[in-house]
Amino acid sequence: MPAKHDQSRKHQIVIGVLAMTVVFGLDIAGGLQRLEWMTFDWRSQMLRTPVSAPEDIAVILIDETSINAMNPIVGRWPWPRSVHADVIDYLALGQPRAVLFDILFTENERQDGQSAEVTSPPDQRLIDASREAGVVIHAMQVFRDTADDTNSALLDRPLPDGLPRLATADASAVLRGDHASGNNNYYLPFPGLYQAAAGLGVVNTEPDADGVYRRIKLLHGYRQAIFPALGIAPLPGIRARSSESGGAQYRIGDTDVPVDTDGRYLINHYGRVNTWSMSGVLASAQQLRAGDVEHLLIDPREFHDKIVFIGASAAGLEDLKTTPLGSSVPGVLLHAGVAANLLAGDVLWPVARSVNALLIIALTVFTVAGILKQKRLWLQLAVPLVLGLVYAGVGIAAFQLNLVLQMTAPLLAIIVGSALCFLYLVFTEGRDKRRVRTMLAQYVSPAMLNAVVERYADHLDAEVGSEEDLSILFSDIRGFTHLSESLPARTVVEILNYYFSNMTEVIFSHDGTIDKFIGDAIMAFWGAPVHDDAHADKALRAALGMHQRMATVNRWLRERSLPEIEIGIGIHSGNVILGNIGSEQKLDYTIIGDNVNLASRLEGLTKQYGMPIVISENLRKRLRDPLxxxxxxxxxxxxxxxxxxxxxxxxxxxxxxxxxxxxxxxxxxxxxxxxxxxxxxxxxxxxxxxxxxxxxxxxxxxxxxxxxxxxxxxxxxxxxx
Known part of the structure; x- marks a missing residue:
């Protein structure tokens, strides 16, 4: 038995190591990344769609209604810069905390053939409005560009003087380290505008490989300068430091923010954000200029102390993104989502790789050990199902707590571990069960055989021996030796076969196990291979049934003009040694011991005392239904x-x-x-x-x-x- 357990343990280790090798190999190679993104999207859709962004985040959208409303007044997009200046002036009346444009104003607006170097009145109007408001943050871009004949002069240009930027030593160290960008080009607001701005925010966003926008880079480096993403530009106290778990960790205000090794932050998207149409803001500004203060469509006080983002949602403006919550999402909501996360402390924390690795190992171990420990198929199937459901539930619950557990690799560990276990069982345990089924078919009834094979096959190996409390029955045909000498051999065999068939049917019907036929004797026992506390009652009922069935046997003998026969039955209960005993060539599922011999002796006493059935006191004491x-x-x-x-x-x-x-x-x-x-x-x-x-x-x-x-x-x- 210990050798078998040692071998089984070795098999478990091999299966577990193989499963983990497959899963870790796929995970490290990136083969599971898209599936992992999908599980992140499902969790976001399930848990974040009903969630609203904080009230202090406001978004003004340049939507189709705004485009259509302004078309007769100022023409098609892009609108004159003075329109945006009007919006700034109107919002400034409500004293917002910040106004952020997700719109690039990179060149001067030309009017009537003016040179691009000349600041036009609309441009000046936007500059003045931005400066007077004092809270306007404009958009910029920094990126890595490929050199060609048209842009080689633009690459690695020095930044102009007076440019708002971050300049913290610790952030610089991080950018020079794990996720240095190598940016060599930039787009800034036109001269005059960036000087008038309260700050600049980078609006670069890149989707993951499947085209979905889940992450955004928070800090962008260019030469020795660092610029914040638009979403964090209005937030104070940006600091960055390396993280022991990989990547980096920023502290923005009072909030710790994790980023990956490329400096990207995993956005905790919102299904609902406070939005207003630009057309309503412009109409309200027009009402105010006309003196209609009482009926403003949008009161500027709506934006008091709020961080206001301005961006496009109209399809024609080509700033619609696919996010975990859906497609055609305005790009400005990515930046607004970042700001909302940090203001509310609603930050997602991806679990460290080491923790995910431990989860993969633990789930593999539990899966393999759990399946191989069970003997019933439904329990074997239940192990991975329960583990998978539990882990999925844990993953969902963790997401509600803003912890992002890796889902695909751990669940794949359960699947791969299960598949390898079932393959192993098919080729090993299945073979053993077929061997046991073939061997035991002659000992027990079909119903008991199925129970034995499914639940107790592991106890039937040749090297296994156990001490069990059983009830043992011996029966013998009285005087059969003399009878057989007076009959032809063919008739003797015919009588025995008919007799044994009837007795076997009775024994099987009472859940007995036929150990062997010894000449005209039958040896049977109860309580194994399926444990049964009522083995004494069943053995006695079987003996009574055998005695009654003799009427059928003797009627069959009379019909053939053969002499009738009588049997004696002895039954005893006690401890015996049970095992599948024999050699590799032939095995017998049998019992041995003094109590077996005693049961045989009791059968011999039936003739001496003239009783068809003799039982021991041990058996009588075990009867639940005394006779x-x-x-x-x-x-x-x-x-x-x-x-x-x-x-x-x-x-x-x-x-x-x-x-x-x-x-x-x-x-x-x-x-x-x-x-x-x-x-x-x-x-x-x-x-x-x-x-x-x-x-x-x-x-x-x-x-x-x-x-x-x-x-x-x-x-x-x-x-x-």
């Missing part, structure tokens, strides 16, 4: 020192009559043990059991004439079987 029995004798069988009391079920009476005979038998035997010979003879004479009463009448007469010795204990010692 009225004669007290047969107290005997010491050959090979045993301890005496046993034996009984015989009362077969020809039932109910009250059987109980009366049982009491009478017990009383008669008690007088016998007390050496009250005359009273014992009288009581035995009233019993219908002829052989029993004759046996004890003869003993009592003998003891009356020749009293037993003083140490007589009433035990009858048997010389033979």
């Amino acid at each position: 009225a029995c004669y007290v047969v004798d107290m005997v010491r069988v050959k090979g045993k020192q301890e005496p046993i009391c034996i009984y015989a079920p009362i077969l020809d009476h039932d109910g009250a009559a059987a109980d009366r005979l049982a009491q009478l038998s017990q009383l008669a035997f008690a007088h016998y043990m007390q050496q009250d010979w005359d009273q014992a003879i009288a009581l035995y004479a009233s019993l219908p059991a002829d052989v029993l009463k004759q046996t004890f009448a003869q003993r009592c007469q003998t003891y009356k004439q020749t009293p037993p010795p003083a140490d007589w204990d009433g035990v009858h010692t048997l010389a033979g079987k």
Whole structure:
């Protein structure tokens, strides 16, 4: 048994290591990344769609309504810069915390053939409005460009003086380290505008490989300068430091912000954001200029102390993105989402790679050990299903707490581990079960065979031996040796086959296991291979059934003019050694031990006492449903020192009559043990059991004439079987 367990443990280790190798290999190679993104999107859709962004984030959208409303007034997009200046002036009345444009104003607006170097009145209007408001942050871009004949002069240009930027030593160190960008080009607001701005924010966004925008870079380096992404530009106190778990960790205000090794932050998207149409803002500004203060469509006080983002949502302006929450999402919402996350402390924390690796290892171990430990198929199937559901639930619950667990690789570990386990079981346990099924088919009923194969096949290996409490039955045809000598061999075989078939049917119907046929004898037992606490009752009921079935057997014999037969049955309960004993060429599922021999001895006593069935006191004590029995004798069988009391079920009476005979038998035997010979003879004479009463009448007469010795204990010692 230890060798088998050691081998099984080795197999578990091999399967687990192989499963982890497959999963870690795919994960490291990036083969699971798209699936992981999909699981992130599903979690976001499930949990973030109903979530609203904080009230202090506002978004003004240049939507189709705005484009259509302004078309008759100022023409098609792009609008004159003065329109944006009007918006700034109107918003400034409400004293917002910041106004951020997700619109690039990189060149001067030309009017009537003016040079691009000349600041036009609309440009100047935007400059003045931005400066006067004091809270306007304009868009810029920094990026890496490929050199060609048209742009080589633009690459690696120095930045102009007076440019708002971040300049922190720790952030610079991070940018020069793990996620240095190598940017060599930029687009800035036109001269004059960036000087008037309260700050600049980078609006570069890049999708993941599947085209979905999930992450955004928070800091962008160009030469020695660092610029914040638009979403964090209005936030104070930006600091950056390296993280022990990989990537970096920024601290923006009072919020710690994790980023990956490329400096990208995983956005915690919102399904609902406070938005206004630009057309409403412009109409309200027009109302205010007209003096209609009472009926403003949008009161500027709506934006008090809010961070206001301005961007496009009209399809024609080509700033629609696909995010985890859906397609056609205005790009400005990416920046607004970042600001909302940091203001509310609503930051997603991807779990460290080491933790994900431990989860993969743990789930693989639990899957492999759990499946290979179970013997029932439904339990084997339940292990990966339950583990998968539990881990999926943990992943969802963690996401609600803003922890992002890796889902694909751990779940794949369960799948791969399960697949390898079932392949292993098909080629090993399946083979063993087929061997066991073939071997046990001759011992037990089909129903029990299925139960044994599914639940107990591991106990049937040749090297396994266990001590079990069982009930053992022996039956024998009385005088069959003489009968067989008087009949043709063919007839003898025919009789035995018919007899054994009937007895086997009875034994199987009572969940018995046929150990073997020994000539005309049957050896059977109960309580194994399927454990059964009622084994004594089932063994006795089987014996009664065998006795009753003899009427069918004898009727069959009479129809063929063959002599009738009688059987004797002995049953005993006790501990035996159970095992699949034999050689590699031939195995027998059998029991051995003193209690097996005792059961055989009891069968031999049936003829001596004239009882069809003799049972031991051990079996009688185990009966859950006691049966009225004669007290047969107290005997010491050959090979045993301890005496046993034996009984015989009362077969020809039932109910009250059987109980009366049982009491009478017990009383008669008690007088016998007390050496009250005359009273014992009288009581035995009233019993219908002829052989029993004759046996004890003869003993009592003998003891009356020749009293037993003083140490007589009433035990009858048997010389033979």
